Amino acid sequence: MKDKVGIIIGLIVTILVLLTLVIWMMNLATLTFSEIGSFAIIIILVTTASYVIWDRAKNIRKGFPAKDERLINISYKAGYYGFIAAIWSAVFGQVIIDILFDYELEGSRVAALVVIVSGIVFIATYLYMAVKGKNV
Known part of the structure; x- marks a missing residue:
């Protein structure tokens, strides 16, 4: 239920x-x-x-x-990778955008970048590990 x-x-x-x-x-x-x-x-x-x-x-x-045990472990691992990507995107996103486009991001744009990057990394790693199987 x-x-x-x-x-x-x-x-x-x-x-x-x-x-x-x-x-x-x-x-x-x-x-x-x-x-x-x-x-x-x-x-x-x-x-x-x-x-x-x-x-x-x-x-x-x-x-x-x-959710079986394998999917739970995959969710934890994908969440970890998404968290790490969120931290690094907050740290380096502003710098990379400034170098490439000579544009300083506002705080709300940095927050949006963090959410988008962490979400995409979570999805990509979740799908990869779900398809790859138990050897991940």
Whole structure:
């Protein structure tokens, strides 16, 4: 029952995020390059979260637990790598953007960079380790 509640909450959050994204897109007069990039990143994150929800729902339908021990360990490892990426993106993101584009990021942009980088690293390592199997 606990697993089903988690899946239902995940579906509700996914639908709300997509609805918010659609409302945001419809209220924009013109799309800039940064907004298109933001939309792309949000779509990638939502798609990957939907895959994880689908995989857990598939396990429940087959009578297995939503998360087995291997997926729990993979989640911990991917979370660790995402955390490390968040720290280093906060430290070096500002410097690299300043060197490459001669532009100093505002605090809110640095926070967005940290969230995006840690999310992408978490997703990439989670999917890699889930596909690679137990030898990770």
